[in-house]
Amino acid sequence: MNGQGSLVEKLEFIDAKRTKKSFIEKFIGMKQGMALDSAQMERDILRLKRLPSVANAYYLVAQTENGNYEVQYVLNENFTLIPFANLFSSSNDDFAFRVGLQEFNAFGRNITLGAFYQLDVYNSYGFAIRAPYLFTNNFGIAFNYNNFSTLEPVFLSSGTAEYRYGNTGVELLGLYEFDLKNRMELGFSFFVEDYEYLSGATNPQVPLNLNVDKHLFKLIFDHDGLDYFYYYVEGFRSLLNFQYVGSSDVNLPQFFIGFNDFTYYKRIGNRGNWANRLRLGLASNVNSPFAPFTVDNNLNIRGVGNTIDRGTGAIVLNTEYRHTLLERNSFVLQGNIFLDGGTWRNPGGDFNDFLDADNLRIYPGLGFRVMHKRIFNAIFRVDYGYGITPDAANGIVFGIGQYF
Structure with missing residues (x-):
């Protein structure tokens, strides 16, 4: 033809x-x-x-x-006006949730409009606009506003402190598609970070209160070779995120951070899908308790708890097998078995930290997905992760959409 x-x-x-x-x-x-x-x-x-x-x-x-x-x-x-919710819980009785509403096809032009509210001890909110084909069939923009406030553990040599953390800022990105598989995002943001000491350990070298003006330049390069058949995915994708963060205060110094997510999906028979994600990340190795990589339920290790550690480097592997248990018209019930594992470089540490058993977390687990084939991202997930490394926690993670 x-x-x-x-x-x-x-x-x-x-x-x-x-x-x-x-x-x-x-x-x-x-x-x-x-x-x-x-x-x-x-x-x-x-x-x-x-x-x-x-x-x-x-x-x-x-x-x-x-x-x-x-x-x-x-x-x-798809039906594209979608509410979403993420809930997090662990054996340490941590609890947080985020709810919101997104329209993924505003004005019939695949423009995404979204807003969220989050309760993680304190209230947070934000909204976003993403129009990847606003100007041409391969060029658009995105804009985000966020006002975050959370209770954050800060890990000091003398113990753990609790701080109220705030982050308020705006971000503007240009979006460009080179071809079918390759696209780029380039932009900047201005934001204010503040830390307010609440309780726990102290250190004379670590301020009790901080309020810092910061700016960020971001580059994202996405090589996307994935193919889709409804909720099944097959192929390889590499997503690079590189950022420079400038600061007006030496207590929260400027730094570079880069990480790459490699994902690979394979169809197994008619009902199976094998999914894998490898994240490799490094940041400027500043010896600061406010290191950028975190160990967290909702980001990388299911069941580990909400922000239990920080580092200046990360190696994380998530692998899971998803199997469709039931499919009736547009309704789908899917089960999964997974293994999440990762290791981190300590702030100011060296690459040997990646081999330190104290920095290693391994969490096998089980979960299920309830899906609708004709509603975009209408995937309600529940996962239970059980830690098998020393002093490990266990817990349930709820969310909307596949974990990766």
């Missing part, structure tokens, strides 16, 4: 009800009047399936009487 003499006489979008057809026309590469090109249509379908508004897509081709072709892109659309 690559013959240059055969043209696309008619191009239609079937079942595009919530997504504007004018957006799809701008988004795809195939145009009416072009030569029929099956490779281009395959690329279009893959891009469409990656949109939040599209659950699945395929194309149909029919020959017209005059030897040209009529092409139909058939879309199975």
Whole structure:
């Protein structure tokens, strides 16, 4: 179907009800009047399936009487106005939650509008706008505002202190897609960080109160080779996040931080999906109790607790097997068995810290997912992780969406 003499006489979008057809026309590469090109249509379908508004897509081709072709892109659309909730609990009786609402296809143009409220001892909130195809079919922007306030443990040589941590700021990013697999985000943010001592250990070298103006420059490079069939995923993805954080106070010094998430997914038979994530991260090795990498339930190790340690480097591997137990129309029940493991470099430490047994956490566990195939990211998950390394905790982690 690559013959240059055969043209696309008619191009239609079937079942595009919530997504504007004018957006799809701008988004795809195939145009009416072009030569029929099956490779281009395959690329279009893959891009469409990656949109939040599209659950699945395929194309149909029919020959017209005059030897040209009529092409139909058939879309199975998602419902995209989605509430979300994340709840965290552990055997240490930590408890926190985040709730919010997101529209992933605002104005029918796959613009994401979202807002959240979080209770993690204190109140936090924020909102975000993400329009990756605002200007062209590969160039857009994103804007975020956050006002965080949490109770944070700070790990000192004399023991652990409790601080009230605040972070208020804005972020602006430019979003650009180079091709089907490669995209980049580049931008900056301005924010204020403050720490207020509440209780616990103290150290003469660590202030009881801090209020610091900071700025951040961010580069994200995403190589995405994933393919989707509803909730099944297959392929490889590499996501690099590099940041420079500048500061107006030597107690919270400037630093660089970079981490790369390598993810690999493999279909196993008709009902299985093997999922893997490897995170490699390093930051400037400042000997500070406010190190940027954290060990946390909702980020990397299920069951470990809420922010139980910090470091200036991280190696984390998450692997799990997901199996569909029941599928009825659009309802899906999926079970999973997982193993989360990681190790960290201590602030001011060296690379041997990664081999230190005291820094190693290994958590096997079980969970399940309740999903809806036609509502974007409508995946309610529950995981229970049980630590098998010394002095380990155990706990339940709730959330919306797959863990990775």
